[in-house]
Amino acid sequence: MIRVKQFDDLCKTIVDNLEINAYVLCSTDEQGSKKIKDKPGINLVAVYPNHSFTGEADSYRSLHEMLFYMVTKQKEGASNESEIEQYATTQDAVIEMKEFLFGENGYDNKLCHLFPNINISSVNIIPEYNIFGGYLGWSLALEA
Template identity: 40%
Template sequence: MIKISEFVKICNQIKDVSGVDCVKICAEEDQGMRKLQDATGTILVGVIPSIEFSGTEDAYIANSACLFFFLQKEREGQSSEKELEQYSQTQDCLMKFKEWIFEDGKSLCKIFLNLKISSVSIDPEYNVFGKYLGWSIKFIY
């Protein structure tokens, strides 16, 4: 299980790597909506990881599930072209992060130790946390 203080550090590292403007951390959607009120720019939302255990008491494996959002506030009444531009901007940040975590397995720095590549899922998001759009990435490590 990751300590909250360590998760905050990781989110700040992701901010530096991906080029987002700010970081918000939440446990669930209602809390995220409150934290994102009036947030501007490109935002990284880190959802506090959940953990599942498998095995027996004396031989178990812990798997943490991570979920991150790369978002911008939806601009009401904007054209489809402008909306796609927002998706493109948030996708650029997401792809920098994805490359970083995939490359991380090859380096000495092990942020997400034992990342299960087959568990990585990237999805476009619309109207998440009430009025934001962009991308999410989830994975197990």
């Protein structure tokens, strides 16, 4: 099980290595909105991991569902080109975070040991709009 302090350390490591402005941890959209309020630049919003189990009582496996958002403050009334640029910048950041977490593309950070049972088909990167009180970007969900 990934403990809260270990998850916090993971988020610090992501921010320090990927040139992300800041991060916040939350358990709800409302809490995320309060914590990220008016932070400039690209920010990581990490939802505390959900912990569940699969299998039988005498042989089960522990699972974590993790959800990360890579977001930036929406520019109200922005042109289509400006919005596309915001999505492109946050998309680059979320893809780089995925590569960092999985030790891909030159990242040899030993973090993949946190996800020894990852279900690769559970990894989803989804565009997000108007979340956390006016941010847009991408979410990355995974089950490990």
